[in-house]
Amino acid sequence: MAQKFDIEMPKSLTEIVAQRVRQAIIDGEFALGQMISEETLAESFGVSRTPVRDALTLLQTTGLVDIRSKRGSFVFQPDEKDVQAICDFRAMLELHGAMLSRALQREATVAGLQAIFEQMQAAIAADDDVAYGRCDSAFHEALFAHCGNAYVVNSYALVSGKIAALRTHMSRQFSNARSVSMEEHAQIIQCVDTGDFTRLEQLLNLHVGRTVEAFRLASSAAQDASPAPLKLRA
Template sequence: MTPIKRPSSLADVVLDHLRYDIVSGQFRLGELLSERVLAERFGVSKSPVREALAQLRLEGLVRIVPQRGAFVFTLSSAGVRQLCEFRRTLESTSFCLAFARDPVLLASTLRDCVAEMEQARAAGEERRYLDLDSAYHKAIFDLCGNSYIAEAYALNAGKIAALRTHLSAKPCHTDKSFAEHGQMAAAVAAGDLAAALAILDLHIGRSETTYEAGVADIGRADGVRPVRAGPVAALPKPARRRRPESVI
């Protein structure tokens, strides 16, 4: 008997849209998120918006201040350092596990992702490139064979992806990042785990060294401007869905 899949709730649909809007830079770091404005934007009541904001708070993408409202997250230089330490710890471990379990599959998966990233860059599709960048790192966790590690990373994946979008505006950051993705894939294909891990450490560390010690708010310090899209149509009625996966 085929199990009946529950339809997604409006809160889940709003959550998916709002998460991606934050990750992709539709809202700037530290920006106020008005429940009323969001409800009008998505064509829903405030209740599903409020539920979505509560979940995004758990994911670290939204900060809720009593009597003031909800704000897109922002990080200080210290916060970026801690996020990088978190990534190094989990991602290097996941990389080792994925390499030990199936180095051939890991190498081919990373190589295919790099090829798609190269196509996106050639076509000038920056958003697609950044989504593929997230997919590259997610693939490492998909192949590590440890759901506890993968889930711990996924809970912070949105914040990592949003920071990735923010950093893409830095001069030459994407060029260097793309080169390192290819170098890691090549090192895995050559069976050189140590080299791949060294590149990964450098790759993650660039986010940390971008900000000098003492920067209290990277969004304000960088003068971030939101990349606005056109008006968002009212959300469709809930449809059949599986549990959404976080962006990494």
Template sequence: MTLTVARGPSLTEQAAAYIRGRIVRGTLQCGESLSELALAQELGISKTPVREAILELKRQGLVDVQPQRGTFVFEMNADQVVQLAEVRSILELAALGLAIDRNRDALRRVWFEIVSAMDVALATGNTEDYRVLDGAFHQAIFDVADNQYLSETFTVVAFRIQALRNRLSLDPDLNITSFDEHQRLLQHIGEGEVEKAVKLLAWHIEWTRDRYIKFLKVLTTAETTVRNYERRQRLGDHKGSLARG
């Protein structure tokens, strides 16, 4: 008789899941510095599994390890956001076509449950539940498509897409627009309007891309304003010192 022992997640896997969750939810902001020591203390483990977890997250594109400088949460400029949206569009539209061909009714059922839950989350102002459901809505396309290699390819960019989506979901007005598009996608699938569903999904991805680029511009403007203010303060202090001297 062979005894099979179930293996739980290793410390490295647990650390990776913890850090990934904080990045995806937005608790750790884009560009924020990561401390192996601080993370190890939070988790109550040594630095070694944290270091290994960071290397795994680097492979997933969620952290940037810079020699002699440190480790940072990923950042994206407008060009990178455009490229990510291009890859997302190619993969999701391909998956939607397969899902519709293989089991359109299953997709409709899963989407109906998710959209119903999204409606509740939106009505109660639960943005955290809403953005998790938003991610589940798009993941359902790949689940129903049932193509292992397509799903694995999407996984390469899925966490980064979810992280960007979560940052946008902090705006209630954007959530309302997003929810409306998810409802319409469900309606098109339910009524067999395949071409309309494909066009709307493509538009939905483009809309998300444009909103995030706008978000980046606002963020950059705000950061520039802060830097200019700090520079003026330093110059003012310097002039004051010279006058006193």
């Protein structure tokens, strides 16, 4: 029998564009609710509008893009009720993911969380908000790394892009509380390590729930700000 090799297939043009636009939304290159011009994107990527249109349709399935008939494509724009619902869903899933991961691979789970925590510290030292935001997302995703349940992982993936984009959008509101946030991340690691899930549930509800207040503050501040021009980083 011939030996089989796993080969990663190259991404299609649509997938490449979708991945890049997704990251642009998460990193704050697009504002929440901002219109996304197919023509501008096509020109930026040097492609036709077809893969751009298909990419935006793909992102609509994850909730990051809202395509409105005869009006165009827009970055998602949640209201406070939406943010509350996302936070409730997120806290519930992260607790369950942490419980499963610890039960299956406690040492690997804790080591993964600790490694990302150190990267977060380095990002703060370098005053790199984008790197910090990406590390923050990776930290919470690491709660699912060893859970062994693809349905739980995929459920979290449904909102992970929105969570990351909201975090970036509210970075100014979070910046003054970063030391508090880091202390909570350290306590999350300790709770997972010791298996104190009662305390972990309290921590996650507090940590994640703070997003609603930050969203309220960010929304108020955004009313006085002009939208920034589109400029995609390479």
